[in-house]
Structures are given as structure tokens and as C-alpha cells.
Amino acid sequence: MDIATLRATHTDHWQKAAAIRALAMDAVQAANSGHPGMPMGMADVATVLFENHLKFDASAPDWPDRDRFILSAGHGSMLIYALLHLTGYADVTLEQVKNFRQWGAITAGHPEYGHVKGVETTTGPLGQGISNAVGFAMAEESLRARFGAKVVDHYTWVIAGDGCLMEGISQEAIGLAGMQRLNRLIVLWDNNDISIDGRISLSDVTDQRKRFEAAGWKVLSCDGHDPADIDRALSAAKGSDRPVLVDCKTHIGYGSPKKQDSAAAHGSPLGDAEIAATKEIYGWPHGPFVIPADIKAQWEAIGRRGAAARAEWEARFAAQSTAKQAEFTRVMAGEPPKKLAPAIRALKKDLAEKAPKVATRKASEMALAAINPVMPETIGGSADLSGSNLTRTGDLDVFNADNRKGRYIHYGIREHGMAAAMNGLALHGGVRPYGGTFLCFTDYARGAMRLSALMGVPTVYVMTHDSIGLGEDGPTHQPVEHLAICRATPNTLTFRPADAVETAEAWEIALTEKARPSVLALSRQNLPVLRTAFTAKNLTAQGAYVLAEATGKRQAILMATGSEVEIAMAARAALEAEGIGTRVVSFPCMELFAAQDESYRKRVLPAGPVRVAIEAAVRQPWDRWLLGERGREAKADFVGMTGFGASAPAERLYAEFGITAEATVAKVKALL
């Protein structure tokens, strides 16, 4: 619909949508940075969505049964800031909008989870939001199955652009959503035919409607500038038995005389003159950031539209049993159950006694077997490696369209989609997602794993086959740099437990953590229990600790993680036999050790003795501990990998790459 017709036939709508457009133009101009074209293009769709469909109450942004709105095309952040400001979200003041993209403002360049209520997930890296949304929709289904439709009954709405749809992750997401028949997931496609480089046809000829249908979606369409047509499509979307794509035909930079329908509208301020010309066309005579009171009032009424529904929900919730209320409140708050700590303690006791020689991936399964029965909010899964990752315990049924009470998701061969869906599950709240693949294939999931860290959501990555120890599958499947990658990523806990006891401890930390993702790097090969003396205390929580002390004068400190702690212990035995006092430090989590106070760190790693670290991976993260945080602390060396692995049985590889007790002993002696 052209602007003249739209203005003439839908005056009220037009004014409200124009307020969004004006704020977007003004804020981007003031910041001298940002993306005006998308908010200008999608303002009509967003106005209809917020006015007639989205279930929300601006005064209660944490209402658990609100619809979730996800701006997958996160560069259009001014769209959501405008909507939140106009509808009356308390945090998003006009001052914040004026400070768009400035230091200290909550109105970040791209929408950041945790900065702004109403921003359900961090978006900007394309394709993530639509993929998170699959997790949000699965969380809704799972919680509805558990707590009933009186408590959980909402939709997940997504605005996605061509960029989101071109990213491969979106295929993983729509494939998963289609298989799961997530009929409360509705994606509004901003089909404006423009990407940064120009017309979409420069790089793509995909028939998106057909593509989504092929993945099991329902496809609707509308004129993205015709409020009645948009409303018709959104109403129809809510009645689907499958996830829905609404193809919204729009114009990027709608109304800008020089920039509409061009890439020039995408990522730069329009300029004062063009803004003036556009406002003229809009019939919007107001200065920068000026919203007439009557239009603001109309928007605020929309912001209050859900108040009655929320009150009804609260009444319904209050009518639930006390136990159900408490349980729902607990899981939505991400509080671990009281039974978790005793369950872990009992397991550790049992492990210390029986000392089973198992792979840490198997130990992880044993931990989950203790955890899942007492922690009903866990939702496990694997990217088609269930039997390798050992992520499915016997009590978990499969979660699918026929069984929403299931707690195990077959994510398919979709590592990136799995990671993003897990972020969505965690962000929705009420569930605790964990999912597995091989550690090497964190490569495929990196985009979403970084966002777990940036958002501070406690997604748990169960990454098995964590070194050359996987053997014959060879270097394509053998991680060597991936521990360094995870450790280089801020706000991420990377665990590499040495035995079944540390594995149980790592799980306990991962599942009680509220603001950081955890990576559990787990062995394929069997490892002995080294912690045969039971401790109630979670030693892994210290990050590193003295596993075995030197018997004589302490001349050497060996540090190791995971499968290499066994090697360190063997090297220690050999060194001690030669009279060289040797301490072994097990180092399951560098991040947690770095967070200990300095006196503890110095006690574990005193200056003086030579240091050798052993890890079947690259050295990069070890230099800090080897060479001393302040330098000059010790002579040091490293036993590990300097390049990629090879195809052969694991024992052969360890021998050929020199990751052995003998090599460790030799390095210690060379330093003494």
C-alpha cells in the first residue's frame, strides 16, 4: 500500500506507525550510526502486532505468560526501542532513546538481553533470534504440558529479515521447528528485497515460501503496509497447526524519497535533509524525538491492553495448588531443586567407593542419571550423537509433537541450531537445557555459544570426544584448539574433568550457575577415578586444586586436566621414585581458578618449583599458569599438541604425539 492511501484510509494507525518511524530516523541521526530502514519498513506490521495480537503488559515485562517478541533482525533495534518506549516500558525513557548507541545507555546498538526489559534475547548476529525462538516455543510447549494451559499459554513472535533467512542456522531452526510442529511460533518475514550489497537477487534466488513449506511450515502473506491485510494474516497465523511464516511484503526505508527500496536506507543515518523530506511525506511536522501527547497516549493504551489478561492469569495462577505455584516460581527463577546437592553428594560418595573406570562422557551420563530424576526442569538433547554423547538417561522420554512431556530433544545434525535453541529454552525460563555434540563441532555452534556467554545464560554444552583420545576418526574430529577457544571466550565456564567425581562436580556447578554457560569437555576413553577419598566439598568449584602433594622437597608442579591428569599422576610417581618431589594440580576449570583469591592461587601454584602442564591440546591457555601470572615465577614447559591430530587408535596417538608420563618426566628433569 502506498503512503498516500495508507494515510488517507488508516489515519490512527498511520500516526502510531509514523511515531515509530520518526523515532527511528531521529535516534539514528542523533547517534550518527544505526539502521533506520528496517524500522521504517516494518513499523506497520509491528504496530498491528502490538495493537491487536501480542499478549503483553508494559507495566509487567516479566509476566511469565506474556507472548515473546523477538527481533531477529537485531540491527533494526530502534524498532523495538521505539515500541517499548511508546507503549510505556518504564526503563525505556525518551532520554534512553535519545542516547541510542551511547556509552552507558541501555539502548545498545543491537538489542541486548539484560539491558532492556522487553528484549527477550540478544540479536544482531543474523539468524540467531529466529533460532532462539524455536527454543522459546519448545519451552512454552514443555511448560504447558507440565503446568497446564491455565498457567502457560502464549505465542512466540519473530521479526526476521532476509539476512536471517540466508544464514544457514535458519535452516537448522526451521527444520527443527517444522519437525516439532511448533504451531505457536510465528515468523514475520520483512520481505523487502534488499540486503547490504543491494538487491537480494545479487546473491539469492530462493523461493522462501516454498522453502518453509518444504520444512513443514504454513506460509501466509500480506501487504506489510496494509493494516487490515496484516491483521488478517496475523489472525490466521494463530490458528495454524504448524509453525507459520508470514511473508510481509515491505519497503525498506518506507517513505524516504531518495532511499526507500535501496540499500542506502539500511545502515546509515538518512541525513537531516532526507529526514525532513520524509517527515513531510509522512505528514509528521514534529521535531526530533517529539511525539504528540495524543499519539503517545494511544500507544500507552496499547501498553496497558494486556493488563486484564494478566490479572486473570494471576488469579488463575493463585488458584493453583501451593506446591504447583512454588514449583513454577522456582523453575522460572532458575533455582536448582533442594534435592540436587544431596543427589550429587550421594553420587560422589558412591563413585569414591566404587571407583569405576569409565570415560567422563559415561560419568556424565551417571551424573545425569542422578540429576534428571530430581531436577524435572532439565531438557536434554544431542545433535544426532545421543549414543556417543550419552546425554539421554533412561527416565527421559523424547520431546516431540506427540509428547510434550518428553525431556529429550533429537536436535538432528544441527549443532548451531541446537545451541541457539538451547539459548532460547534457557531465556524463556522454566527449563534447564543441555545438549551434546563432539567438542570439535563447537566450531559449528560458535555463533550461538558466544551469545550464551554475552547474554549470560546458563546453557550447558556437553562436548564429548574431547581430544585425540577419540582415536581413529582422525583430525577432522579431534579438537586441539577448542579448549583454547572456549577459554578465550569471556563469561564461559570450560570444564575438563579428570574423573567421574570431577564430572559430577562440574555438572553440579553447571546446573546451579545462573549467569554463565558451561562447556563440559568429556573423554571418549576410560579414565580411573583419582578422587577415591570422598569430599563433600565441591573441589572443582575452586577451578584447580592440589590432587597429590610432593612427598619430599617440592621441586616440580604438574598441572593437567581431563584424561591427562592420569598421565600427570604417573609422571609424579616416576619422579618421586627418583626423589624429585612433585605436586599434581588438577585443573578442571581455569575460569574458576582465576576467580579464586590470590592467596589460594599462590598456595596452589607457589613460585619456585618448575612447572609442566599436560593437556592434549594447544598450549595457548596454559602460558598464564605456566609462566606465572606476574612473570618470573618458574621455569616451565608444556606437554601437549602443537598441530592437528591424526587417524589411529588413541593409545598410539598419545605415544606418537609424546603426551606421556615419560615425556613429562623428561621435561621436568630438563628444567631442574
Add this chain to the structure above:
Amino acid sequence: MDIATLRATHTDHWQKAAAIRALAMDAVQAANSGHPGMPMGMADVATVLFENHLKFDASAPDWPDRDRFILSAGHGSMLIYALLHLTGYADVTLEQVKNFRQWGAITAGHPEYGHVKGVETTTGPLGQGISNAVGFAMAEESLRARFGAKVVDHYTWVIAGDGCLMEGISQEAIGLAGMQRLNRLIVLWDNNDISIDGRISLSDVTDQRKRFEAAGWKVLSCDGHDPADIDRALSAAKGSDRPVLVDCKTHIGYGSPKKQDSAAAHGSPLGDAEIAATKEIYGWPHGPFVIPADIKAQWEAIGRRGAAARAEWEARFAAQSTAKQAEFTRVMAGEPPKKLAPAIRALKKDLAEKAPKVATRKASEMALAAINPVMPETIGGSADLSGSNLTRTGDLDVFNADNRKGRYIHYGIREHGMAAAMNGLALHGGVRPYGGTFLCFTDYARGAMRLSALMGVPTVYVMTHDSIGLGEDGPTHQPVEHLAICRATPNTLTFRPADAVETAEAWEIALTEKARPSVLALSRQNLPVLRTAFTAKNLTAQGAYVLAEATGKRQAILMATGSEVEIAMAARAALEAEGIGTRVVSFPCMELFAAQDESYRKRVLPAGPVRVAIEAAVRQPWDRWLLGERGREAKADFVGMTGFGASAPAERLYAEFGITAEATVAKVKALL
């Protein structure tokens, strides 16, 4: 087609296909590790392909005009080893097949490029091969346009499984291939309905035929166990005007009485009893690794089938002009043109004189403007950030179906697909690919970037917006861990040039390198030229070098890269003004510095003076240089990032995060 019918009606075919199947079963059993089900399922398709369609000559695996055959489902590696052995590739002896997956054998667990002639690319990580194939097909088109169909005229064949098609990267690949109308790209889909976790329906309901059609592909189908039907489909595929998917309906573990059509056939040895039972059904009475001479002879005849075509090609090639022959030979060998070095030298001279204060992304464009005209084999591109990455120089037309002489590819918003396609372009040979995105989005491309390194192909990644210096787009777009990630990856050159001169030098290295990928981390913000004295020598090739020497007694050494070298120089000026002799070491490439001899490294970083490194990123890769390779070398500190960035103008971010000359001076003084 069932086995009884197949055996009865296609005796010769059956015996040849049974040889593949038997070798696969036997080798996996002997290795006690591997994937028999896929080779058993696809043996009929592969036999028809090699017997009737694939243009190859086993005696000349490097023949430039051979068809390329890519086993995207790399876990089925025994399929390709069997084919190469049977058709007579000299390297792939029966001994090698018997040593499948063992130390020192070329028959690695997954097919490794460089180990085995006939393996065109390393596969195993799913979705990579099909995505490499898009690059292979584009290279063929580009070279055909340049050198003519008499010299370049071949197909790219791919075998892909459900795993490849479920990975998101495959969507990026098929979207790109569809847009490019790569009609010589033919994908044979091993449609066996099984993945590791079980039936495909556990995780996917996608109508793959419809999905490929939506991306602009032609779709054919065949009974993957009916040789005549397979032949019909492959013949039809070669006449398409679009890329082709051939839906080959197959049975995984074909013929295994207990494991056919089940996930049990996928990734484990069948077991001696099941192998015996299967061979019984096959009518294959031969022991492990025994191939009857007549069957081997038939296969070897297939291996010689292309000899005549090759001879004709050689005659045609010899009839080309001497210049054309020399040029084709040069580009296929990956030799840089003689004009490259003088072009870079002239550019460096000009830059040293004029000292333009430009962003290193702009300096990169200036380097490319010097390089592209003298290096006609470059093929540039960007993942929809052409105007930001500055990867397109004025002389490059767009490469597409209407202009195969173009040298610039609009990859679309497909970082992973771009990286994999570039690997394919580089592996095909004859072209030198480079492509851009933001450094932060190496996250999306990691899977393919790792394979560049593992294979040792000189793909060039132009990664701009390399720090918080990108400013207002905020932490989703600001890399902090990505330099550590690239540096942790073996066999990868990570450059972060400090100015326009170092940028030109980095490009020279990247484009003359034959066996390593390069990452160029480039600034968004302007930087002064620091190397105003022209040197013919490429100082960046040393990895790190003394940019400015202490004037008095050397008390401090500052190390920095990229945009932070300017800060180091300012800090040095301030320290020198206070009488603290300070050396500045520019550190554009840690890997190249690590490869210098020890005496050079010690000259650049002598023990004694305190050390401070400055980089707007995490510290992890710096500890080695800060703390001393052998420990005890110096007191040290770091100025950089400890967490994620924020949204604000760049200058503000540098100030707020304390990455300043003042902070550097303070840290030096605190150490003295």
C-alpha cells in the same frame, strides 16, 4: 531394487559393487572402527558414476580437466578408498586399505586432502564437502571463461547424506549454487532415511526435493540400487541448466541381514558373523580383502577409461598458445605472478611517502587495487558486506551466471558457505579466493576455516571491524576472543597489520603462501602510517620487529598489533619523555614470529626490560610473549580487554576500557 533381482539382472555390475561393499566391511572390521553402512548403501550409485560418467584417469590423478568427485559424507571414507584402490590409483594399495585408520596410513578415518590422490577435499565435518563443491564448480566456470572450453570442461560430483543436508551450511551452499546456476554441479543424495540417532523422522520432516527446487535446483531421482535407473538419472543430470540434486533412494548397510536400514549399520563394524552372513547374501565367497582378479581387472579398465580423453585434452592443451599454456600452468600451480612483488614494492614506496591516514580495511582495498590488475587469478567477495570489507576493487566485475569472467562474488549473508566455497575454489586450483566479513563473524565460518588450516589451503579471510574500534554496533559485533581463536588454530596465519604498509605486506604474504590460510584482521577506524621509511624488505614476514628503539637505556618493551601500535608509540613517547627508554615491537603475525630462529626472537624480545602488550582483545595469546617463552624472562602486564565490549563511539570505548597510552605508561611504571 532388492539384491536377488539386482544380482540376477546385473551380474557384472553386481560383482563390481560387491567388491566395494566387501572392502568396506573388511576394512572397518580390521580397524575395529569406521562406517560400513554408507559405502554398502552407495556402492551401486558410485559404481555407475565411475563406470559411465565420471571423467577421470586413475593414472593421472592431477589431470587438471578431470571431473571432481567429492565425498561430502566423509564418514563413508571406505567408499572412496575402495574406488581408488579398485580403479588403480597408485597410492591406494591393498596394504593401505588394510591399514585403514592406522598410524601412518594414508587411508585416514575420514578422507584427508593431501594424503590420497583422488581425495579432492577433506570431509567428515558434515556439510563441508557439498559446500566446497560450490567453490569447485565456480572455479571451473571461471577458468572455462578465462581459458576456454578446450582446456576446462568438467563436472563436479558430490555424494552427500542426510547429515550434510541437515547442517545449515548446506542451505548456504545450495542457495549460492542456485543463484549462480552452477549446472555442472551434481549432488547425489544418499537418501537412506537413517541418521545416527535412528530414523530421520526423529529429527526432520523436510521435503528435500522441494527445498532444493526452492533454491533453484533441478531435482531428479532414482532407485539407488538399480544400475539402469541410476544411469538414466546421471545422464539426465548432465543436461541440466541448473545445479542438480539426484535423490538416490538407498538402503544403508544394503544386504546386511541384521543391520540394513538401521542406525546400527552406520558407525560400527558389522562383526565377523554379520559380515559372513552378508557376504553369503552377496554371493561373495571371498575372504577379507580378497578381490578376484577378473573383478579387479574390470575395475582397472574403468580406471583407464578416461585415458583417451586425457590424451585428447593434452593434445588440445598443447595446441594452445605458449603464453596461455604457461599462464594456465602457473595459476594451477598456485604460483604468484612475477608482477606481484614489484606492485607491492611500488605501493609500499607510495604509502611511505604519502602516509595516508586510513583504516587498514581501506589500506587493504588499496593493496587489492595494486594486486588485482596484476594477479588475474584472484576472485574476491564478501558475505554481503562489500562496502564495509572494501573487498571489491574497481576492476572486478561481478561473477554470476551471466558473466563468468567476473571476479567478484556476492556470497550473500553466508559466512560459513563463503568460507567453504573459498576452500573449494582454492582446492580446485587456478584461482586465488579471498572473501570478507566482520572479524566477529569468523564464529559463523569456523567450521570451514579450521578445514582451510587442516588441509593447508591458502584461502584468504579479510576480516574487518576487528575490535571494539568498530564502535556503536556493540558487543555482538565486537570481536574480543577471535584473535585468540585464530591464533590457537594450527597452521593459520593471523595478521593484524598496524598501518597501510603492514597491510600491503600481509597481503603479499597471504597471496604467495601455498599451504596455509591467512586471516587479515583489519580496522574500521583510521590509523596513521607508522612505517614512513620505505623498506623493500617485507618486515611483516618476520612476524614481529622493532618498530621504534629505546633512545636511552632500554627499560621497557611495548608490544602491540593493529590499531594499538599507535597507542604503543604514544606511550613510548611519554615514557621516553620521562627518561624511560622504551622499545616498541610491532607484532603483525605471531605465527611468523614464532617461526623465526631463536636468536632473532631474543633480539626482538631480550630478557630484562619489563614488557607490556597492548591489544584490544583478550590476553590469552600474549602470555607466551609477555612472560617469556622459557619463563623468568621479564615482569609483564597487559593492556586489553577482559570481557565483552559495549555500544558507544570507538574513542569512548577505548577510554572506558582503559586501552590508552596513559594506561600503558602507568602499567610500565608499576612494573619498573
